[in-house]
Amino acid sequence: MYYVGVDIGGTTIKAGIVDSSGAILAKSAIITEKIAPEKQMEKVGEQILKLLQSSNLSFDDVLGIGVGCPGAINGKRGIVGYSSNLKWTDFHLKETLERVTGKSVRVANDADAATLGEVIFGVAKDYNTVIMLTLGTGVGGGIVIDKKLYEGTNGMVGELGHITLRANGLPCGCGRKGCFEQYASATALIRITKEAMLKNKNSALWQAVDNDLEKVDGKTAFALAKQGDKTAIKVVDKYVSYLSEGCLDYCNIFRPDAIVFGGGISKEGKYLTDKVVDYLEKYEYGYRGTPKTAILTATLKNDAGIIGAASLVAEEF
Amino acid sequence: MYYVGVDIGGTTIKAGIVDSSGAILAKSAIITEKIAPEKQMEKVGEQILKLLQSSNLSFDDVLGIGVGCPGAINGKRGIVGYSSNLKWTDFHLKETLERVTGKSVRVANDADAATLGEVIFGVAKDYNTVIMLTLGTGVGGGIVIDKKLYEGTNGMVGELGHITLRANGLPCGCGRKGCFEQYASATALIRITKEAMLKNKNSALWQAVDNDLEKVDGKTAFALAKQGDKTAIKVVDKYVSYLSEGCLDYCNIFRPDAIVFGGGISKEGKYLTDKVVDYLEKYEYGYRGTPKTAILTATLKNDAGIIGAASLVAEEF
Numbered sequence: 350m351y352y353v354g355v356d357i358g359g360t361t362i363k364a365g366i367v368d369s370s371g372a373i374l375a376k377s378a379i380i381t382e383k384i385a386p387e388k389q390m391e392k393v394g395e396q397i398l399k400l401l402q403s404s405n406l407s408f409d410d411v412l413g414i415g416v417g418c419p420g421a422i423n424g425k426r427g428i429v430g431y432s433s434n435l436k437w438t439d440f441h442l443k444e445t446l447e448r449v450t451g452k453s454v455r456v457a458n459d460a461d462a463a464t465l466g467e468v469i470f471g472v473a474k475d476y477n478t479v480i481m482l483t484l485g486t487g488v489g490g491g492i493v494i495d496k497k498l499y500e501g502t503n504g505m506v507g508e509l510g511h512i513t514l515r516a517n518g519l520p521c522g523c524g525r526k527g528c529f530e531q532y533a534s535a536t537a538l539i540r541i542t543k544e545a546m547l548k549n550k551n552s553a554l555w556q557a558v559d560n561d562l563e564k565v566d567g568k569t570a571f572a573l574a575k576q577g578d579k580t581a582i583k584v585v586d587k588y589v590s591y592l593s594e595g596c597l598d599y600c601n602i603f604r605p606d607a608i609v610f611g612g613g614i615s616k617e618g619k620y621l622t623d624k625v626v627d628y629l630e631k632y633e634y635g636y637r638g639t640p641k642t643a644i645l646t647a648t649l650k651n652d653a654g655i656i657g658a659a660s661l662v663a664e665e666f
Numbered sequence: 667m668y669y670v671g672v673d674i675g676g677t678t679i680k681a682g683i684v685d686s687s688g689a690i691l692a693k694s695a696i697i698t699e700k701i702a703p704e705k706q707m708e709k710v711g712e713q714i715l716k717l718l719q720s721s722n723l724s725f726d727d728v729l730g731i732g733v734g735c736p737g738a739i740n741g742k743r744g745i746v747g748y749s750s751n752l753k754w755t756d757f758h759l760k761e762t763l764e765r766v767t768g769k770s771v772r773v774a775n776d777a778d779a780a781t782l783g784e785v786i787f788g789v790a791k792d793y794n795t796v797i798m799l800t801l802g803t804g805v806g807g808g809i810v811i812d813k814k815l816y817e818g819t820n821g822m823v824g825e826l827g828h829i830t831l832r833a834n835g836l837p838c839g840c841g842r843k844g845c846f847e848q849y850a851s852a853t854a855l856i857r858i859t860k861e862a863m864l865k866n867k868n869s870a871l872w873q874a875v876d877n878d879l880e881k882v883d884g885k886t887a888f889a890l891a892k893q894g895d896k897t898a899i900k901v902v903d904k905y906v907s908y909l910s911e912g913c914l915d916y917c918n919i920f921r922p923d924a925i926v927f928g929g930g931i932s933k934e935g936k937y938l939t940d941k942v943v944d945y946l947e948k949y950e951y952g953y954r955g956t957p958k959t960a961i962l963t964a965t966l967k968n969d970a971g972i973i974g975a976a977s978l979v980a981e982e983f
Binding site for chain 1 (some may be wrong): 794795811822828830833840
């Protein structure tokens with residue numbers, strides 16, 4: 350039996366047939382059109398059917414369809430409350446796609462689905478309770494408890510970038526000030542890098558970006574820190590301290606078995622996770638014998654969307 | 667059938683027979699002695715037996731025994747990892763008390779047990795996913811998800827006072843800086859009150875404490891704010907903003923159905939919860955239609971320990 354994973358994005362909708370080991374048999378991408386979501390779901394139904402046919406399978410071989418979708422999702426009811434990327438409001442996705450395909454459908458926020466994917470098929474396979482932090486333009490995440498996605502009563506949970514790191518700190522898009530996202534996202538790292546460069550005109554960071562501040566990205570400071578540039582090392586240390594403070598919060602709340610980093614910054618891999626582990630060991634809540642939390646890097650990468658969505662079905666079997 | 671609840675404290679051990687509605691049929695308190703915990707459990711066994719006899723019951727009428735205990739508890743294994751109040755280390759409480767009584771025993775941190783008590787027998791009866799914050803000397807708490815206590819894989823979870831509110835802020839006993847507890851505990855409120863008094867020598871707060879700064883307690887600022895003293899109003903507003911920022915963090919992580927305040931400060935009741943609700947409505951993460959979180963005051967009060975411990979058994983039936 351197989352799972353179908355559907356990863357809905359603002360520009361494309363990716364779908365894949367996934368086997369019980371998490372491997373993708375076939376996948377495709379269609380354009381996200383500016384049409385009614387009901388019409389879009391009909392096209393997704395066709396997309397899935399074609400994939401099945403190309404693999405010599407039918408809907409009878411499918412246990413269910415998982416869908417990851419950006420925005421505010423009520424997973425228990427299968428409703429997209431609001432998605433600013435898709436401009437969908439109160440769309441009964443589960444009900445619609447079940448009618449189109451005749452299969453059971455489970456919907457989750459895309460970051461939540463990616464978290465579950467890492468626990469069921471990815472780097473956190475050997476862990477039960479896992480927090481994932483996606484370090485990209487913002488900081489997103491998901492919570493898995495005892496191998497089950499935490500969905501809350503009415504969804505919209507796990508806005509893990511929107512906890513305070515600094516009361517009355519930098520304004521955040523969410524309306525609050527000083528959110529974790531403002532200090533631990535790739536956007537934040539770029540800002541911190543630029544600020545440090547402006548104060549240190551002799552740093553090798555300048556040569557690395559051809560003296561063009563606009564060329565600074567999330568990799569710049571890490572690359573130069575590895576080469577020993579003092580300013581870059583300070584930038585990375587500052588970023589790591591912010592990221593680790595947020596991780597400490599999640600350790601003290603959940604004592605998760607693992608925290609998984611995803612998103613662009615996670616590509617720094619062990620170089621980053623080793624530094625975070627050092628910080629946590631120094632500051633984790635001072636109980637004797639506090640259970641250790643593994644700090645891991647997400648492994649599903651480009652297919653995380655499809656495999657994460659498929660894991661929504663796998664979790665239930 | 668009945669539940670037994672045992673509330674272990676540093677000075678006394680309270681036990682009670684609790685019926686299925688959460689009412690206490692009989693209760694007693696014995697001294698917490700400086701003896702081996704195994705010996706102490708034998709005395710608890712006798713204490714329970716006497717209570718049963720006084721109610722014309724036997725162990726056959728008991729579904730199980732719940733125990734709330736301060737410190738770092740591994741609930742799944744029933745072990746007290748470390749309790750600074752009791753000076754117990756790696757004590758297999760569940761195993762020992764089961765041998766003494768012949769009944770099944772479940773152990774939890776006392777704040778966790780109190781949280782479950784409010785969900786099963788107290789103010790949060792109509793809610794499934796609930797965060798409790800105890801606002802006392804420190805800030806403690808517990809997490810209940812879908813009517814089940816969140817215990818993590820290895821326990822020691824729910825240190826809800828130890829999330830950062832202000833990175834590099836006031837030093838905290840846990841080793842970190844700027845923890846929520848440093849801004850939202852009764853201790854913090856007293857500090858904020860004193861600081862404001864020193865800056866405002868004409869405030870009516872001075873008369874309220876007979877010009878003795880040492881007489882300031884957690885009620886002082888609230889009492890004077892209600893009487894219209896401007897300095898006291900500012901103190902309360904500041905305290906409410908800190909407390910609410912922590913609540914917002916927990917809303918954005920869990921979207922709980924309710925947050926329950928316990929501990930000394932919670933006695934301000936609706937005067938406090940109304941102010942927190944106002945703050946949350948202004949700043950809760952800006953999704954359209956974000957599910958509302960009820961802000962409640964704990965109701966079990968003095969018997970919270972016994973009833974909370976009993977609820978550990980009730981949860982399983």
